[in-house]
Amino acid sequence: MENFTPYSALAGGALIGASSALLLWLTGRIAGISGILGGLLSLSGGGLAWRVLFLAGLVIGTVLYRVGGGPLTDITITSSTPLLIVGGLLVGFGTALGRGCTSGHGICGLARLSPRSLAATLVFMASAAVTVFVARHLVGS
């Protein structure tokens, strides 16, 4: 556990919670990233500008962290291209079918005390942990 970083995780989490609260307080919307991304595909739905601005903020927030000298200077992705494609398809299809992801169900849904979001969060956490177990300890070893 030499990479254990509870303080920066707590601080980052608090920023995410503050962002979700600010969005709900000012605009009445839930900070669910999969829903915001999915809305980009619906040409009739409207609301293109705010979705693009929120997502641009998401990237620029991370850029500011890098420019400001944040300790995470690079990220590590080891998945092969086929795995990236399969993983992306599953995340896109699954979050559309289940109507939410880590942010929408895992943070906003739990903060709203929604039983539906609690069920979704328990299922995707368990399924992700089982997937990593299979990939790392059964297949990959």
Next chain:
Amino acid sequence: MASLVAFFISGLLFGLGLAVSQMVNPAKVLAFLDVAGDWDPSLAFVMAGALMVALPAFHFIFRREGPVLTPKFSLPLRQEIDPRLLLGAALFGIGWGLVGLCPGPAVASLAYFKDSTVIFLLALFAGMGLHRFFLKPRD
């Protein structure tokens, strides 16, 4: 106009949070999900930190008649725990566990200029498009 600024600012805070917490790093996410290996429980603290702020904040926000800049709250209407919710969450979890990216970090990671995150995001959009194409009409 003011609400557009609000969207940008909250996106900014969210992206900063994903970077500070290192949730944007797939290796960190996979180390968190690898409970049987060299487990790094850090990311449990991301959810704890987020809920410590959002739980009380949401409680007070929902006491209001509506949000500050728009007429009313736009909240999910569904309440029931149905097979689609559970199947969707399970499939999402598999994809998350395979690569270590969920939608928020997948977008934020563009700040690290890697081809792999672009490929992942394109596949994510394709997955959402498949859902829309095959399942939306029956919704």
